[in-house]
Structure formats: structure tokens, C-alpha cells
Amino acid sequence: MTGKAEALQELLQSARTERINALAELEVLEIKIREVRERAAALTIDEETLRDLHRRWFPGPDDDDHHVENGNPVVAVGGDDWAAMTRSAAVERAIMMMNASRPTVSPGDIEDFLAKAGRSDTRDEIGGVTAYLNRTGKIHSQGRGKWVYGPDPERVRHLISLGEEAIESLPRASWEATT
Structure with missing residues (x-):
């Protein structure tokens, strides 16, 4: 070549x-x-x-059922009949509404809130309900007597890693209709 x-x-x-x-x-x-x-x-x-x-x-601020004024939840908005709610539904909703304006809620806060809504639940009764709501994943604790609405974020992350069927196992609010 x-x-x-x-x-x-x-x-x-x-x-x-x-x-x-x-x-x-x-x-x-x-x-x-x-x-x-x-x-x-x-x-x-x-x-x-x-x-x-x-x-x-955490429904949006335009939802009448979850209205907050001056950092305080407005009770019984939209014709809610707090007296007719089951204790667990009333406590759950009270925690959710108060968490809109403060990071954690104590049993005393819940008792005061429910009294303003016309209920007469005792702190012992509220304590039993918060234990139930915590066990079912509808609320979680951030320390002794410090409740936050919704399941523990770590539990949610774990369920997301497991897939959609596990996510569907997450609880709905007591007052929310299931289909």
C-alpha cells in the first residue's frame, strides 16, 4: 500500500x-x-x-367548614351541628381546625374549643379519643399532649414507598363520606 x-x-x-x-x-x-x-x-x-x-x-382556606379568623378557628361554620357529631368526629375536626393556626394542640385546647362549640366533653373523654385517633392514624403526637392532625409523616412516606394500595389504606376524616 x-x-x-x-x-x-x-x-x-x-x-x-x-x-x-x-x-x-x-x-x-x-x-x-x-x-x-x-x-x-x-x-x-x-x-x-x-x-x-x-x-x-387540610382543606383549603375557601372551604366554609374550615374557616379561621384572626388566627382562631370559627366554630360551627356552614351549619355544622357539633352537638350531633360523634365525640371522635368532633375531636378530630377540632384538632384539624386548630392546627390551621397553631402547630400542635393540647387536650386542654381541645376541651376549650369544644366547649365554645357547645359540647361538654371532659378531658378524660378527649384523652381516650385522641388515643383512638392516634392509633388509627388520623392524628399523630409530637410529644406528650401535643397533637397534630393527619397521620405521622414517616408512616405516609413508608406507605408511599409500598404503593397505591397502601396509600388507600390511610384513614379518611371521620366526617368525610367514603365511597
Whole structure:
């Protein structure tokens, strides 16, 4: 072979090697793109699930049933008959409404709130209900006598990792109709 032919052969081999390397790099990038798309789809599902859970546990400020003025919940908005509610539904709703303006709620806070709503639940009765609501995942504790509406965030993260069936096992509010 002549010098020109050898040089052309080397250029051809170099171009072929670069093309093969580029195709391999493209294949790796396509795999990464697929992985990122799958991750984005999973995160979209997680976001929608969390948005639904948030709406379920913490209704928006325009919802008449959960109205707060000057940092204090307005009791019996929208014709709610607090006296007709079961004790657990009244305590659960009171905790949810008070959590709109304060991070945690004590049994004394609940007792005062329910008294303003026209109920006469004792602190012992409220304590029994908070234990039940905590056990069923409708509220969780952030220390002794410090209640927060909704299940423990760690439990929610664990259930999300298990999938949609586990998420559906999360409790609904006592007053919320189930279908």
C-alpha cells in the first residue's frame, strides 16, 4: 500500500471508531433519558397522591367548614351541628381546625374549643379519643399532649414507598363520606 492509501485507511478506521463510540454514548444517554422519564413519572404520581392527601387532611382556606379568623378557628361554620357529631368526629375536626393556626394542640385546647362549640366533653373523654385517633392514624403526637392532625409523616412516606394500595389504606376524616 502506498502512503496515501494507508493514511486514508487510518482516517477511515478513526471515523469508524468515533462513530461506534458516539453510538455507544448515545445508547447510554438514551438509557439515562428513559430512567429520568420513569423517575419523573413516579414523582408525578407521588405529587398527585400527596396533593390529594393534603386536600383530604387540610382543606383549603375557601372551604366554609374550615374557616379561621384572626388566627382562631370559627366554630360551627356552614351549619355544622357539633352537638350531633360523634365525640371522635368532633375531636378530630377540632384538632384539624386548630392546627390551621397553631402547630400542635393540647387536650386542654381541645376541651376549650369544644366547649365554645357547645359540647361538654371532659378531658378524660378527649384523652381516650385522641388515643383512638392516634392509633388509627388520623392524628399523630409530637410529644406528650401535643397533637397534630393527619397521620405521622414517616408512616405516609413508608406507605408511599409500598404503593397505591397502601396509600388507600390511610384513614379518611371521620366526617368525610367514603365511597
